[in-house]
Amino acid sequence: MSEMMSHNAEKVDTTEKPARRAFLKSTGLTAVGAFVGMNIPFKDNLMAMAQGMDVPDIMAGKDGLILLNDRPVNAETPAHLLDDDVTPYEHFFVRNNGLVPDTALDMNAEGWTLTIDGEVETPLELTLEDLKEKFEVITRRLVVECGGNGRAFYTPGASGNQWTTGAVGCADWTGVRLGDVLKAAGVKDSAVYTGHYGNDLHLSGDEEKQAISRGVPIEKAMAEGGMIAWEMNGKPIPAVHGFPLRLLNPGYPGSTSQKYLTRIWVRDQVHDGAKMGGYSYRLPAYPVAPGTEVPEEDMEIMTEMPVKSLITFPQTGTQTPAGEASEVRGHAWAGSGDIASVDLSIDFGQTWIPAKLDPPKNKFAWQRFRADVTLPEAGYYEVWARATDMNGVAQPPVSPGWNPRGYGNNIQHRIALIAT
Ligand SMILES: Nc1nc2c(c(=O)[nH]1)N[C@H]1C(S)=C(S)[C@@H](COP(=O)(O)O)O[C@H]1N2
Numbered sequence: 001m002s003e004m005m006s007h008n009a010e011k012v013d014t015t016e017k018p019a020r021r022a023f024l025k026s027t028g029l030t031a032v033g034a035f036v037g038m039n040i041p042f043k044d045n046l047m048a049m050a051q052g053m054d055v056p057d058i059m060a061g062k063d064g065l066i067l068l069n070d071r072p073v074n075a076e077t078p079a080h081l082l083d084d085d086v087t088p089y090e091h092f093f094v095r096n097n098g099l100v101p102d103t104a105l106d107m108n109a110e111g112w113t114l115t116i117d118g119e120v121e122t123p124l125e126l127t128l129e130d131l132k133e134k135f136e137v138i139t140r141r142l143v144v145e146c147g148g149n150g151r152a153f154y155t156p157g158a159s160g161n162q163w164t165t166g167a168v169g170c171a172d173w174t175g176v177r178l179g180d181v182l183k184a185a186g187v188k189d190s191a192v193y194t195g196h197y198g199n200d201l202h203l204s205g206d207e208e209k210q211a212i213s214r215g216v217p218i219e220k221a222m223a224e225g226g227m228i229a230w231e232m233n234g235k236p237i238p239a240v241h242g243f244p245l246r247l248l249n250p251g252y253p254g255s256t257s258q259k260y261l262t263r264i265w266v267r268d269q270v271h272d273g274a275k276m277g278g279y280s281y282r283l284p285a286y287p288v289a290p291g292t293e294v295p296e297e298d299m300e301i302m303t304e305m306p307v308k309s310l311i312t313f314p315q316t317g318t319q320t321p322a323g324e325a326s327e328v329r330g331h332a333w334a335g336s337g338d339i340a341s342v343d344l345s346i347d348f349g350q351t352w353i354p355a356k357l358d359p360p361k362n363k364f365a366w367q368r369f370r371a372d373v374t375l376p377e378a379g380y381y382e383v384w385a386r387a388t389d390m391n392g393v394a395q396p397p398v399s400p401g402w403n404p405r406g407y408g409n410n411i412q413h414r415i416a417l418i419a420t
């Protein structure tokens with residue numbers, strides 16, 4: 001318990017396994033449940049079993065991820081497996097609120113259409129071919145991060161997937177600009193918000209219910225970054241990531257990047273779909289003490305994700321020769337756009353070493369940082385990383401802004417290094 005709760009004052013976890021986690025499992029196969037929280041070999045069809053299926057294996061090819069829940073399927077990536085500039089499918093985290101639809105499992109996009117309706121001059125029903133032919137096709141490197149990434153570090157804890165640092169990835173997405181498609185439909189002045197729909201099934205199996213249906217302010221939808229994509233890293237989007245079509249709203253919580261996208265309803269009010277209300281993806285309107293029971297009416301929708309960084313090399317727990325320079329590297333990103341700087345500390349934040357920072361491939365891509373670090377003498381060290389965005393806002397050394405569901409935790413990432 002204390003391992004996961006007091007991230008601030010204790011030894012950094014140096015094992016590959018996540019810290020022990022307190023959470024309740026609601027459903028799922030017992031045989032699979034026994035593996036929850038462990039680093040499991042996905043090739044063994046465990047994930048497919050979790051959905052009550054034998055074949056196909058819906059997580060085939062996922063490698064080294066940590067399974068947080070099996071129904072729905074949720075798995076995060078250990079930091080050292082996120083070292084690539086472009087996160088490969090194998091290492092991209094998975095967050096499903098419902099069941100992966102059959103169309104995705106079969107990779108069958110036949111007859112797929114995307115409807116744009118609501119507060120538009122001309123409602124559209126677009127096939128995949130229409131999207132490819134009628135709009136400029138672009139490829140952008142975009143971060144997807146779950147709003148609950150870092151939840152495990154809050155005290156007291158919050159219910160939900162106990163993500164530590166790995167509910168994030170950055171892939172190359174190919175598709176069209178969300179803004180271009182909305183413009184083609186003619187957004188009316190009355191438009192306020194988008195409402196997103198996919199064809200994944202609610203966990204209950206009730207076809208009337210949405211697994212999740214979130215949206216963004218119309219200004220965000222029209223702004224640079226938003227995409228409707230059909231390829232991830234040059235291939236059709238894999239089943240668990242939204243085949244055949246998904247939204248990307250980079251900089252906002254991952255939940256606004258609807259997978260299995262069938263409809264964008266342009267609303268004349270804030271969207272009220274599944275997981276838009278209550279405590280879902282909402283934060284207290286004012287700062288609250290940890291553990292406060294915040295009235296629902298005082299909760300506000302979470303928008304921009306905070307500035308963040310992740311040390312992806314070396315792996316925590318690595319031994320390194322004392323007195324010799326060795327490279328520490330990782331990525332930094334922010335919901336507000338570009339990163340201004342990343343600094344590293346090897347003395348618990350007393351002094352900081354500026355890292356070299358690469359420009360982003362494009363807006364909302366994560367940015368590579370690297371620095372040579374020398375550990376003066378043999379012993380235990382921690383490397384801390386602190387990113388600062390263009391507004392001068394930096395990551396805090398402690399979990400910021402406790403909130404009932406544990407969203408938006410951008411505490412500085414720490415790894416342990418053992419100098420020998
Ligand atoms: N249709 C649909 N879209 C969805 C979800 C979902 O459950 N169903 N989960 C959302 C959440 S909460 C996140 S964090 C991202 C995760 O994307 P990934 O699984 O491709 O990593 O997808 C979002 N889009």
Ligand SMILES: [Mo]
Nearest residue numbers: 146147254255
């Ligand atoms: Mo999420």
